[in-house]
Amino acid sequence: MLLTVDGLRVSYHTDEGIVRAVDGVTFSLDRRETLAVVGESGSGKSTLALSVMGLLPKTARVEGSIRFLDRELTTMREEELRRLRGDRMTIVFQEPMTALNPVFTIGRFMRDIYLTHREGSEEEALSLAREWLSKVKVPGPDKVLNSYPHELSGGMRQRVLIASSLMLEPDLVIMDEPTSALDVSVQAQILRLIAELKSQVEASFIFITHNLGVAAAVGDRVAVMYAGRMVEVASKEEIFSDPMHPYTKGLLRAVPKVSGGEVEPIPGSVPSLVNPPSGCRFHPRCPLADERCSEEEPELRKVRPGHWVACHKVSG
Ligand SMILES: Nc1ncnc2c1ncn2[C@@H]1O[C@H](COP(=O)(O)OP(=O)(O)OP(=O)(O)O)[C@@H](O)[C@H]1O
Numbered sequence: 317m318l319l320t321v322d323g324l325r326v327s328y329h330t331d332e333g334i335v336r337a338v339d340g341v342t343f344s345l346d347r348r349e350t351l352a353v354v355g356e357s358g359s360g361k362s363t364l365a366l367s368v369m370g371l372l373p374k375t376a377r378v379e380g381s382i383r384f385l386d387r388e389l390t391t392m393r394e395e396e397l398r399r400l401r402g403d404r405m406t407i408v409f410q411e412p413m414t415a416l417n418p419v420f421t422i423g424r425f426m427r428d429i430y431l432t433h434r435e436g437s438e439e440e441a442l443s444l445a446r447e448w449l450s451k452v453k454v455p456g457p458d459k460v461l462n463s464y465p466h467e468l469s470g471g472m473r474q475r476v477l478i479a480s481s482l483m484l485e486p487d488l489v490i491m492d493e494p495t496s497a498l499d500v501s502v503q504a505q506i507l508r509l510i511a512e513l514k515s516q517v518e519a520s521f522i523f524i525t526h527n528l529g530v531a532a533a534v535g536d537r538v539a540v541m542y543a544g545r546m547v548e549v550a551s552k553e554e555i556f557s558d559p560m561h562p563y564t565k566g567l568l569r570a571v572p573k574v575s576g577g578e579v580e581p582i583p584g585s586v587p588s589l590v591n592p593p594s595g596c597r598f599h600p601r602c603p604l605a606d607e608r609c610s611e612e613e614p615e616l617r618k619v620r621p622g623h624w625v626a627c628h629k630v631s632g
């Protein structure tokens with residue numbers, strides 16, 4: 317296994333109380349595998365991503381284990397983490413502008429990534445940067461290397477960041493809503509690019525999105541998160557053909573269909589993570605909930621090979 321997350325809990329200590337943003341998450345990721353993590357806003361997706369990258373704010377408390385390349389990340393020294401980050405594991409965020417330094421050219425930005433982690437010359441750095449800009453289909457890579465971030469469109473900036481995240485051939489790439497800040501037509505282009513790149517590189521991906529349709533388009537497996545917990549994990553085929561958790565079924569009904577037809581949003585909203593509902597956190601919104609659901613927290617359990625569900629109402 318490349319990555320094994322076991323019993324991960326992350327809480328933020330705030331004036332309003334303790335926010336239990338991730339509350340008992342367990343999963344693993346194989347080499348060359350893509351796990352899509354899907355859930356509504358506030359379900360803990362970014363917190364999960366930041367914990368793996370070791371980028372949580374100081375106010376966060378982490379329990380449980382994150383093993384990457386056979387090393388425990390939760391207790392690793394910052395200096396060692398920094399060596400892994402940007403090299404063996406990288407992250408692409410939603411808003412490409414904030415990840416780039418406005419006063420540096422793209423060439424300088426990409427060169428710095430290379431020289432931070434490799435012993436090589438400036439020429440080697442720039443030639444690798446040029447090569448990767450071509451791989452992500454940036455037209456005129458030389459011109460882009462000499463451009464400043466504000467001179468590029470949002471889609472181009474995101475391509476630059478994708479190139480930067482892959483340039484050193486990392487083992488793990490996390491993408492946190494990489495297309496959500498882009499125009500719909502550009503989103504589709506970037507998703508196509510990511511799907512193509514997946515087959516060309518050795519990396520494993522964690523792809524975060526709130527859109528189940530997007531999750532299935534890029535993921536080999538899909539993990540559905542609700543209020544800080546994973547409620548269903550299955551292959552993308554099974555998530556569509558045989559969704560089991562009432563929340564996953566709700567998300568599916570909320571995906572716009574090419575054929576048209578009604579989109580049904582799930583009634584209600586993600587609960588507060590300061591004081592989450594007792595028992596199954598989805599029970600206040602669940603059409604199937606009974607007394608047990610409001611009292612007893614369901615564990616994520618295997619109902620068939622490769623298909624895991626946390627729901628009292630699912631048999632098997
Ligand atoms: N730095 C922080 N301090 C306090 N609370 C935080 C912090 N970051 C996130 N939270 C809270 O933790 C919970 C999970 O947030 P997180 O950003 O991980 O969710 P998300 O699934 O990524 O949401 P989105 O789809 O909106 O990006 C939310 O209740 C959020 O308000």
Ligand SMILES: [Mg+2]
Pocket residue numbers: 361362363492
């Ligand atoms: Mg997020």
